Amino acid sequence: MSDPIVVAGSGLAGYTLVRELRRLDASAPVVVVTRDDGAVYSKPMLSNALAAGRTAATLATADAAGAAAQFGASVLAGQPIEAIDPAARALRLASGERIAYRALVLALGADPIRVPLEGDGAGDVLTVNDRADYARFRDAIEAAADVTILGAGLIGCEFANDLRLSGRNVRVVEPAAWPLGRLVPQTVGDAFAQRLREAGVELRLGATATSIARRAGGGYRVRLTGDEAVDTDVVLSAIGLRPRTALAAAAGLRTNRGIAVDRLLRSSDPAIYALGDCAEVDGLVLPFVMPLMHAARALARTLCGEETRLRYPAMPVVVKTPAAPLTVAPPPPDASGAWECIAGADGSLEASFIDAQGTLLGFALLGGTPAARQALSRRLPAVLD
Ligand SMILES: Cc1cc2nc3c(=O)[nH]c(=O)nc-3n(C[C@H](O)[C@H](O)[C@H](O)COP(=O)(O)OP(=O)(O)OC[C@H]3O[C@@H](n4cnc5c(N)ncnc54)[C@H](O)[C@@H]3O)c2cc1C
Known part of the structure; x- marks a missing residue:
């Protein structure tokens, strides 16, 4: 039997990829290796869980065994990866165990600054x-x-x-x-x-x-x-996050702000891929849920033999502050243009970032209706076309 696809990390990036892989291929061997407990949960809920009365235990929708059964994968929880050996296509765990892979996907997340x-x-x-x-x-x-x-x-x-x-x-x-x-x-x-x-x-x-x-x-x-x-x-x-690049850098992979990958999510080693908060895709580090969902879908197809270039549509982020409901889609960091703000009769505030050609490149909507949010989102260009 061929070596498995090994996914390093059991956060949203790692498990979304496994879910997408299983949609395309029910039987390819998949191993998830993670240093945490391997439970399935939605990280964005961490910052609105208190008022909702959720505990760490009730945030988990499945434990590692449940995830393994759900995804038809082996889940090795509580197993920090110590090193990657790209030449041998193997990982070394802190326990000393070696795991061979045919493809390795790094979904290692980011550290708080x-x-x-x-x-x-x-x-x-x-x-x-x-x-x-x-x-x-x-x-x-x-x-x-x-x-x-x-x-x-x-x-x-x-x-x-x-x-x-x-x-x-x-x-x-x-x-x-x-x-x-x-x-x-x-x-x-x-x-x-x-x-x-x-x-x-x-x-x-x-x-x-x-x-x-x-x-x-x-x-x-x-x-x-x-x-x-x-x-x-x-x-x-809550100062910010820094992509976890140390394992990749020590293995000789190209890293920059994140683990550098191309539009196929492939690193400088052809058998190693990265997605989620640890990855820098075509120069972009986007530590949010929508980018990793798009990346997981594209990468699953690539790993199943159909090379699929990642495309990011516009991906506005809803800020979970009920006292001040806000949706943001910041313009690209190097974009030139200016903000224009309009106050709505309903108490909303809409700011549009417009370039010299009159194209909307970003927006921030405080309050406002879902329809207004959708209308603005539809006018935005793709982040990666
Ligand atoms: C409080 C909070 C609220 C958020 N709210 C939103 C929101 O509303 N909308 C939105 O779009 N985004 C939000 N985000 C961002 C979003 O949650 C993240 O982009 C996403 O969850 C990242 O998933 P990930 O799988 O890349 O990383 P992680 O979930 O951090 O997973 C990393 C995995 O790698 C494992 N790992 C790391 N190092 C090793 C090692 N050496 N060996 C083995 N395993 C290792 C970890 O154990 C973990 O399983 C929020 C983030 C936070 C912190």
Whole structure:
């Protein structure tokens, strides 16, 4: 029997690929190797699970054995991969076991970025990027009345709204002048901030945390630039993510911001592919669900013998902040053009990024109807055609 297709990672990227593979080929041997517990879950739910009363356990829809049965695959859970040997087409696990592959798919995700902080509490700062992190976070906030979040990006704002809905005081510390600075223009950022404030979220914009000290009676003192200090029970960092490239780089694969792959999702080694948060596809790192779904569909066909170039349509992202419902489709980073904002009679705010030819290249819609969102989405060009 030929060696299996080995999928490294059991997040949305890894398991979506296996599901797509099974649609096309019921019998090809597939092995999933993962260092976590191999449970199936939807990561975006981590930032709206509190108000929904979900625990780490109830977020999982199947455990590793259930996933193996569902996908007709072997799932090796709790097995960190230590090295890839491209010449031998084999992986080495931390346990010492070697696994040969005919094709290897890296779906290793990304690590939370940590900013350097002074103080004896700096090591206690939490991040939430998987179910195990969420379990620790739930334990930490059990008795907490006040939570400080570092970073007002998409994930920081979603946690702020969710924590507020669960009845806690929430403060978000952000160096930029408005939240979601990489995704929306200032007019939308200001209006979004206003709605979060009205929901009771405290936003400290233009501020940076410099040190976190443990307090004698419990909790932390967070010192901000300008020598201001705030006392809080829990500190959560949501600064951003960095693709996990170390295994690939150590194996001699080309890496840049992510594991560099072409439109076939193929790395610089012809038998190794990558998708999801760890991958840089044709120069783009897009750590969201829609890109990995498109990548999984295309890659499954390629692995089944029908070479399929990845195409990304426009992929707007819905920000899960019920206090300030927002959909964003940021323009490409190198695009030239200008934002135009229109306030709707229904209280919505629509910002369009338009180039010199009058083409819509991105948008941000605060409030508004699903129909308005769809109309804007339809006018956007494909991200990768
Ligand atoms: C809180 C939060 C909310 C989000 N909300 C949204 C949203 O609303 N909409 C949206 O589009 N996107 C959202 N995202 C992003 C989206 O969830 C991710 O893009 C997606 O889940 C990434 O999936 P992945 O499989 O690439 O990575 P992961 O889910 O991180 O999976 C990586 C896998 O690799 C395994 N692994 C890593 N290293 C090793 C190793 N050495 N050996 C073996 N296994 C290893 C891990 O155990 C894990 O199974 C959100 C992200 C977060 C954190």
